[in-house]
Amino acid sequence: MYLGVKWSPPKEEVNFIMAFTNNRKVLDFVEKSAQLAMPDKIVWIDGSEAQLAALREEAVKTGEMIELNQEKLPGCYYHRTAKNDVARVEDRTFICCKKEEDAGPINYWMDPEKAYKLCGEIARGKMKGRTMYVIPYSMGVVGSPFSKIGVEVTDSIYVVLNMAIMTRVGLDCYAALGEDGDFIKGFHCKCDVDPEKRYIMHFPEDDTIISVNSAYGGNVLLGKKCFALRIASYLGKQEGWMAEHMLILGVTFPNGEKHYVAAAFPSACGKTNLAMLIPPKHYLEKGYKVETVGDDIAWIRVGKDGRLWAVNPENGFFGVAPGTNEKSNPNALAATKRGTIFTNVAINPEDNTVWWEGLTKPAPAKLIDWLGNPWTPESGVKAAHPNSRFTAPAVNCPCLSPEFDSKEGVPLDAIIFGGRRASTTPLVYQSRDWDHGVFVGSIMSSETTAAATGAVGVLRHDPMAMKPFCGYHMADYFGHWIEMGKKIENPPKIFNVNWFRQDENGEFLWPGFGDNMRVLEWILKRCAGTVDAQETAIGYVPYAKDIDLEGLDYSKETLERILYVDKARWAAEAEEIEGYYEQFGDRLPKELRASLETLKKNCAN
Ligand code: SAT
Ligand code: MN
Numbered sequence: 272m273y274l275g276v277k278w279s280p281p282k283e284e285v286n287f288i289m290a291f292t293n294n295r296k297v298l299d300f301v302e303k304s305a306q307l308a309m310p311d312k313i314v315w316i317d318g319s320e321a322q323l324a325a326l327r328e329e330a331v332k333t334g335e336m337i338e339l340n341q342e343k344l345p346g347c348y349y350h351r352t353a354k355n356d357v358a359r360v361e362d363r364t365f366i367c368c369k370k371e372e373d374a375g376p377i378n379y380w381m382d383p384e385k386a387y388k389l390c391g392e393i394a395r396g397k398m399k400g401r402t403m404y405v406i407p408y409s410m411g412v413v414g415s416p417f418s419k420i421g422v423e424v425t426d427s428i429y430v431v432l433n434m435a436i437m438t439r440v441g442l443d444c445y446a447a448l449g450e451d452g453d454f455i456k457g458f459h460c461k462c463d464v465d466p467e468k469r470y471i472m473h474f475p476e477d478d479t480i481i482s483v484n485s486a487y488g489g490n491v492l493l494g495k496k497c498f499a500l501r502i503a504s505y506l507g508k509q510e511g512w513m514a515e516h517m518l519i520l521g522v523t524f525p526n527g528e529k530h531y532v533a534a535a536f537p538s539a540c541g542k543t544n545l546a547m548l549i550p551p552k553h554y555l556e557k558g559y560k561v562e563t564v565g566d567d568i569a570w571i572r573v574g575k576d577g578r579l580w581a582v583n584p585e586n587g588f589f590g591v592a593p594g595t596n597e598k599s600n601p602n603a604l605a606a607t608k609r610g611t612i613f614t615n616v617a618i619n620p621e622d623n624t625v626w627w628e629g630l631t632k633p634a635p636a637k638l639i640d641w642l643g644n645p646w647t648p649e650s651g652v653k654a655a656h657p658n659s660r661f662t663a664p665a666v667n668c669p670c671l672s673p674e675f676d677s678k679e680g681v682p683l684d685a686i687i688f689g690g691r692r693a694s695t696t697p698l699v700y701q702s703r704d705w706d707h708g709v710f711v712g713s714i715m716s717s718e719t720t721a722a723a724t725g726a727v728g729v730l731r732h733d734p735m736a737m738k739p740f741c742g743y744h745m746a747d748y749f750g751h752w753i754e755m756g757k758k759i760e761n762p763p764k765i766f767n768v769n770w771f772r773q774d775e776n777g778e779f780l781w782p783g784f785g786d787n788m789r790v791l792e793w794i795l796k797r798c799a800g801t802v803d804a805q806e807t808a809i810g811y812v813p814y815a816k817d818i819d820l821e822g823l824d825y826s827k828e829t830l831e832r833i834l835y836v837d838k839a840r841w842a843a844e845a846e847e848i849e850g851y852y853e854q855f856g857d858r859l860p861k862e863l864r865a866s867l868e869t870l871k872k873n874c875a876n
Contacts, residue, residue, distance in 0.1 A: 291315050291317070291442060291445055292407075292442075292445035292448070293450055294445060294448045294449065294450055294451065294452060294454075295450065295451070296451070296452075296453065296454070297407075297422055297445070297448065297454065300422060300424075300456050301313065301403075301405050301422075301424060304403065304424045304458050305398075305403055305424075307391060307394055307395055307458075308394050308395070308396065308397055308398035308403060308426070308460050309395075309396045309397075309398055309399050310398035310399070310401050310402055310403035310426065311398075311399065311400055311401065311402065312402045312403070313402070313403050313404075313405060314402050314403070314404050314405070315404075315405050316404050316405060316406045316407065316431055316435075316440060317441065317442050318407075318435065318440040318441030318442065323431075323432065323435055326428050326431055326432060327348060327428075327432065329428060330348070330428045330429065330432070331348070335350065335427075335428055335429060336348040336349060336350050336428075336429065336432075336612070337349040337350075337618070339613070339618075339623055339624060339625065340622055340623040340624050343622065343624055344608060344609065344611070344624060344625070345608075345609045345610075346609050346610040346611070347607075347608075347609065347610065347611045347612070347613065347625075348432075348611075348612050348613070349612075349613050349614075349616075349618060349625065350429050350612060350613070350614050350615075351614070351615060351641060351642070351643060352486055352487050352614060352615060353464045353486065354642060355464070355466045356464050356466070356469075356485050356486055356487045356490075357487055357615060357656050357658055357724075358487060358489070358658045358721060358722055358723050358724045359471075359487070359489040359490055359496070359538075359722060359723045359724070359739065360466075360469055360471065360485070360490060360723070360724050361379075361723050361724070361725070361739050362379065362724075362725075363379075363469050363470055363471060364379060364471040364473075364490075364739065365378070365379045365380060365381040365386060365470065365471070365472050365473065366378040366379070366380055366473050366475065366501065366742055366743065367380070367381050367382065367383040367386040367472050367473060367474045368380070368383070368474075368475055368476055368743070369382075369383060369476060372744070373743060373744055373747075374743065374744065375741075375743065375744030375745045375746065375747070375855075375858075376744075376745070376854040376855065377738060377741070377745045377854075378741070378742075378743075378744075378745075381472065383474055383476070383477070386470070386472045386474070386481070387474075387481075389470065390458075390470055390472055390481045390483055393462060393468050393470070393483045393484065394458070394460045394462060394481075394483050397426075397460050397462045397463075397483075398426045398460060401426045402426065403424050403425070403426055404424065404425050404426070404427075404428070404430075404431045405422060405423075405424050406422065406423045406424070406425065406430075406431055406434050406435075406440055407420070407421075407422050407440065407441065407442065407444035407445055408420070408421050408422070408423065408434055408438040408439060408440045408441075408444060408494055409421075409438065409439040409441075409443075409444050409447065410438060410439075410494055410498060410499050410503075410570075410584035410585070411439075411570065411582055411584040412439065412582075412676055412677075412678050413439060413441075413443045413444060413447050414447065414678065415582065415678035415679075416572075416678070417512075417570050417572065417582045417584070417678070417680060418447075418582075418584070419454075419455065419498075419503070419506075419584075420444045420447055420448055420452070420454040420455070421438075421454055421455040421456075421457055421493065421494055421498050422444075422454050422455075422456060422457065423457035423458075423459060423493045423494065424457070424458055424459065425457075425459040425460070425461075425491070426459070426460050426461055427459065427461050427486055427491065429486060429612075430459060430486070430491050430492065432612060433488065433492050433589075433612060433662050434492055434494060436586065436587040436610070436611075436612065436662045436663070436664050437492055437494060437495060437585055437586060437587040437589060437662060438494040438585065438586050438587075439586050453478060454478070455478050455479070455480065455493075455498050455502055456477075456478060456479045456480070457479075457480045457481075457482070457493035457494070457497070457498065458479075458480070458481045458482070459481075459482045459483075459491050459493060460482075460483050460484075461483075461484065461485065461486045461491070462483050462484045463484065464484055464485065464486055465484045466484070468483065468484045469483065469484040469485050469490070470482070470483050470484070471485070471490050471497065473497060473501045473502060473742055475501070475502055475505035475506075475742045475743065478502065480493045480497045480498060480501075480502065482497070488589055488614065488660055488662070489538075489589075489722070492589070494584075494585075495567075495568070495585070495589065496739070496740055499514060499568045499570070499584050499585065500514055500515075500516060500568060500737070500740035500741075500742070501740055501741070501742035502742055503570065503584075503742075504737070504740065504741050504742045504743065504748065505742035505743050507570075507751070508743060508747065508748070508751045511572075511573075511755075511758070512570065512571060512572040512573075513569075513570070513571040513572075513751070513752075513755060514568070514569075514570055514571075515533065515535060515568070515569045515570075515571060515735065515737070516535050516536075516537075516567065516568065516735065516736040516737050516740055517533040517534055517535045517542075517565075517567075517568065517569040517581075517686075517736075518533065518534050518536075518542040518543070518545060518546040518563075518564075518565055518566045518567065518569070519531060519532070519533050519546070519563075519564035519565040519569050519581050519582075519583055519681065519683075520532060520534075520545065520546050520548070520561055520562065520563055520564060520672075521561070521562045521563075521564060521672050521674065521681060522559065522560070522561055522562075522791060522795060523558075523559065523560040523561075523562070524558075524559065525557050525558035525559060530684045530685075530795050530798070531564070531581070531681040531682060531683050531684060532683065532684060532685040532686070532687055532763075532791070532794065532795075533569045533571070533581050533683050533685075533686050533687070533763075534686070534687035534688070534689060534768075535686075535687070535688050535689070535712065535715075535735050535736040535737070536688075536689045536690065536717075536736055537690060537691070537717045537720065537722075537733045537736045537738075538720060538722030538723065538736075538739075539591050539658070539720035539721060539722040540689070540690065540691050540717060540720065540736075540771075541770065541783070542566050542567055543566040543567075543588060543590045543591070543595075543600065543603055544599060544600045544603070544783075544784060545787060546563045546564075546565065546566040547561075547563050547566070547600055547602035547603050547668065547670055548561045548784070548785055548787060548788060548791075549561070549601065549602065549670075549785045550785060550788040551785055551786060551788060551789070551821075551822050551823070552822055553821050553822050554788055554792075559788070559792075560670075561670060561788070561791075562670050562671065562672035562673070562674075563602070563668055563670050563671055563672055563675075564581070564582075564583050564672045564674055564675055564681055565581075565582075565583025565585060566583075566588050566590065567583075567585065567588075567589070568583060568584055568585055569581045569582070569583060570582050570583075570584050570680075571680075571683070572680070573755070573758050573759055574679070574682065576682070576760075576761070577759060577760025577761045578682045578683065578759070578760075578761045578762075578763075579682065579683045579686075579759055579762065579763055580679060580680040580681065580682050580683070581680050581681055581683055582677070582678075582679075582680035582681075583675070585665070586664070586665055587662055587663055587664050587665050588603065588606060588661070588662070588663045588665060588668070589660055589661075589662050590603055590607075590660060590661050590663065591658065591659070591660060591722070592613065592616050592625075592627040592630075592655060592659045592660055592661050593627045593628045593629055593653075593655055593657055593659060594628070594629040595607075595627070595629065595630070595661075596629050596630050596631070598784075599629070599784055600784070602668055602669050602670045603661075603663070603668070605667065605668070605669050606661075606663040606664070606665075606667040606668040606669075607661045607663045607667070608667065609664075609667060610663070610664050610667065611661050611662060611663040611664070611667070612661070612662040613625045613659070613660070613661050613662075614659060614660045614661075614662070615641040615655065615656040615658070615659035615660065616641060616654075616655040616656075616659040616660075616661075617638040617639060617640050617641055617646060617654035617655045618638065618639040619635050619637075619638055620637065620638070620639055621635065621637070626638055626654060626655065627654065627655035627659055628653055628654065628655055628657075633648065634648045634654065636648070638654045640652065640653075640654045640655070641653075641654065641655050641656045641659060656721075657721035657727075658720075658721040658722055683763040684763055684764070684795060684798040685763050685764050685765070685766060685794050685795065685797075685798050686708065686712075686763050686764075686765045686766070687765075687766045687767070687768055687794065688711055688712045688715050688735065688736070688765070688766070688767045688768075689715075689767060689768040689769060689770065690715045690716055690717030690718075690733060690736075690769065690771075691717045691718040691720070691769075691771040692716060692717065692718070692730070692769050692771055692772070693718070693771065693772065693773040693777075694772065694773070694840070695837065695840045695841070695844060696767065696769040696772075697769065697772075697809075697812055697833060697834050697835065697836055698768065698769060698770075698772065698781055698790060698813075698818075698830075698833045698834055699766060699767070699768045699769075699790050699793065699794065699812070699813060699834075700766065700767055700807070700809055700810045700811060700812045700836075701764060701765070701766050701794075701797055701804060701810050701811040701812075702764075702765040702766070702767070702810050702811075703810055703811070705756035705759070705762045705765065706753060706756060706862040706863075706865075706866065707765075707810065707866050707869075708764075708765025708766075709749060709752040709753055709756065709765075709860075709862065709863065710862070710863050710866035710867070710870075711765060711766075711767050711809075711810065712734060712735040712752070712765070712767075713734045713735070713749050713863055714732075714734070714844075714848050714851075715732070715733055715734055715735060715736065715767075716730055716731060716732050716733065717730070717731070717733045717736070718730050718731075718771075719731060723739060732851055734748075734749070735748075735752075744858060745855065746855035746856075746858035746859045746860070747858060749855075749859065749860050749863055750858070750860045753860045753862050753863075763798070764794075764797060764798050766794050766797075767810075768787075768790060769833075770783040770787060771783075772833045780829055780832065780833050781833055782823070782825070786823060789818050789819050789820070789823075790818065792819060793813050793817060793818055796817075797811070802817050803817070804817075807836040807873075808836055808838055808841055808870065808873035808874050809836055809841060809870065809873070812834050812836060813834060815827055815830045815831045815834060818830060818834075838873075838874045839874075841870065841873075841874045842871070842874035842875065845867060845870045845871045845874055846871075848867055848870075849867060849871075852864070852867065
């Protein structure tokens with residue numbers, strides 16, 4: 272795979288290798304990686320607490336991590352990334368398939384040979400003086416038919432410790448692979464954290480990921496976006512399943528019935544908050560309960576019963592810290608109270624705990640900001656980076672679903688798409704059927720956030736919230752959705768929501784957070800066929816009377832306003848979509864073109 276430089280691992284390391292796995296593909300991958308990067312030492316991660324504890328200690332000694340107040344935040348640590356390395360880098364993220372046209376117009380593409388050579392040159396010898404860690408991990412419960420194994424090599428303890436939270440790391444992964452099993456190869460080298468030489472390369476045809484010159488989560492925790500979305504979406508297309516940028520939650524009704532929904536929103540648009548929602552008081556009193564299966568990624572298959580079944584392949588939450596507080600998301604906050612790694616938030620030096628914008632009001636008088644500088648509320652800059660994160664173990668979450676570890680997953684009643692749109696898109700609407708639902712997902716637009724580098728607040732198309740994460744041609748991905756629809760006897764209903772409508776002064780028109788339960792209830796009633804809806808140009812929209820406003824100081828007029836489908840605006844939207852679709856040419860499924868024609872027709876009369 273890499274252009275060779277002679278390197279021979281110390282003998283005892285080889286024996287160590289043999290003790291852990293005799294999978295020759297793993298051994299070959301590790302040896303080739305070492306030949307390229309030339310680490311002083313190879314450490315085989317076994318997932319044991321003893322080994323992780325030793326690594327934490329080492330990272331604290333070198334300054335890579337800071338130990339936080341162990342009484343208030345047991346097992347919690349703090350890490351700062353380089354100032355130039357705080358978010359995903361979409362323009363340096365490549366899909367490296369043989370044919371450029373297979374990557375499609377939305378992805379950055381590089382010829383695989385060129386990409387291997389480029390990364391090989393960049394990473395050559397860059398682990399000299401460092402240790403290379405070999406992380407065996409599973410996306411999904413080991414032994415589930417949904418699950419897939421990866422092996423990531425990295426020169427970063429921070430990556431090892433984050434992977435140990437976010438995925439299932441352990442030697443049972445090698446056992447699952449056996450002597451000859453295939454896995455996703457992940458090579459990560461932080462090199463010099465040089466933004467000009469930063470590349471996140473995906474080779475879907477070779478089951479390989481290479482990441483160089485970054486140490487930020489989304490670029491280097493290779494099980495997450497790189498594997499569980501980009502590579503997995505490609506595998507899903509080949510193998511007849513789906514890898515989606517979706518949370519999964521379960522709603523328990525007062526009669527004990529459970530219903531599950533999956534929802535796709537772009538990064539930093541509230542997936543974690545919706546997944547961990549606490550319903551308004553009167554719902555709780557009636558016995559409603561919301562439980563979290565996942566907050567970011569769903570792997571979805573057709574079950575024997577002809578329904579769609581979903582698992583969360585992850586094992587933790589890599590959540591956006593700013594805005595998370597006792598009111599907005601007490602469950603996420605509770606999840607961060609132990610065994611959590613905080614990245615680029617602020618430190619409160621008074622008690623060696625963490626702080627970020629929105630955690631408490633007012634802010635503490637003195638902090639150390641994410642850059643390591645003294646900070647006061649008068650500083651005029653943010654104390655925590657807007658994309659600062661917590662990496663929290665899923666088991667910490669008070670509302671974690673009992674189905675979290677289920678090998679079969681959970682059956683979906685509804686799929687929800689949603690973006691951040693100040694106007695046009697109503698609070699909620701339902702698609703007419705599966706194919707129209709695929710259209711609704713394909714036309715998603717959302718304002719950009721701090722989760723990726725570049726301007727924030729710019730409206731852009733983000734189909735199914737997969738724009739940065741689809742490992743192949745986006746039109747073929749739409750086609751895969753259409754094809755899946757044909758295989759599902761009992762498909763979930765598909766909806767679109769928008770929690771982010773604003774008035775003329777930029778004030779949000781919907782309270783969001785726990786009150787989104789009111790919309791979820793309507794969605795589930797639609798699935799059960801127990802509530803009516805009005806047919807509009809874009810699909811089915813609730814009658815205002817059917818959204819429960821009990822206990823909320825909220826006017827029916829405002830509700831009607833955010834449910835209103837403005838045909839003139841949608842006519843303009845349709846025209847814009849037509850332009851957007853042009854880039855897909857003939858590869859765009861005819862079903863989507865037909866839905867666009869229907870939209871245009873509906874808006875014209
Ligand atoms: O940085 S990540 O890609 O892991 C999180 C996100 O942007 O959704
Ligand atoms: Mn995400």
